[in-house]
Amino acid sequence: MAMGIFMEYKGLLIQFPINPEELKLKIEGNNDTKEVVKFGEINIAKDCKLATVEFESFLPEKNNYPFILTKNQFEKPKFYIDFIERVRKDKKPVRLIVSDTKINMLALIDNFEYSFKAGPNDIYYTLNFTEFREARVKEVKVSNYGTRPGKSTSKNRGGSSANNVTSGCTVIVNGRLHRDSYGSGPGMTLRNYKGKINFIKRDGRKYPYHVTDMHGGWMGWVTKDSVRVI
Template structure:
């Protein structure tokens, strides 16, 4: 069983019908150069940004196979959100929760992404239903740094580099509030949203998408 979520700040939406195909393309920035008497060699570099693509169905009526945790919503509700993601020019969070038929949690995908493009398609005989193909790209947060250059004797200079956004010292526990998810708790309290699985493991949470308001979590 798959569940797909898109989240911008405190608003989280669950896509009613999981896509039949889900593609993650992990890119690289390796460089091939030619050396004399040796030929081509491959210089390995850090991986590039991941590309994500999938196609979803937005039903125009309530089907038994669709999921609506907060009640049935017409396709325009989701299309308005997609437009907002483009207009706001902010990264969104893609969360894919996987569960085996015997209810055992499988691996999750939890990644900050940008909505690069989406295509809307309608089919004859399926009035009201909308198909949307989405193209996403991994987003990596970055911090600006302030460089202070000072002149000293003998014409020498020194440079001091400071990050504009200092790291926050995490608390030992956190009480879950309305709208919280493990990833935004990890980002807010630990300055690293990728540590959400550490919080889940520390608190024996089998499904990272299921936490309760008022629940007290231990933080690593």
């Protein structure tokens, strides 16, 4: 599958139409050193600093470049600019996903710059992300203090083994594509189309499977009944 760069926010998953020439992932160490009497300097291992990701590319005005990855769901530059600016205005993290890599993390958009150049109305941009770690306070509840715990009546209710659709599997698709897993933006209908599953939403959404073509190009979201594993 060809690499794709995705952002997900409030159930909407978008793919950047053109991959950058270079994507930089930076994970710095945060180790410390101390001087110990009669021993010298020692190194103390600590958790790594927040990861950062940066890349630059352009947003095409027209769907006429052969290397566009979103030809089946093409959007003009304004769509992406509005999306990014809405996320920044909300002051919330976005999920950044780069397929065929280990990059799949919540991140804050630190910097977004875009410009216009002479010629086509394409927009050139630079994006910088910093990994987001949510600070949580763990709450501990104590009950039946001083008494012998009774027998637990809870049962392990594992997920159904009947669902054999997994990320990366090849499927035949018969159904209508949508822009997000909630069913917004209905698009073209596929008939006996051979593609791949790259994202799955198992939380009761009506269109839980995200389909790509065999080369990783973004297609859209479909219902459970629309796919058959081959």
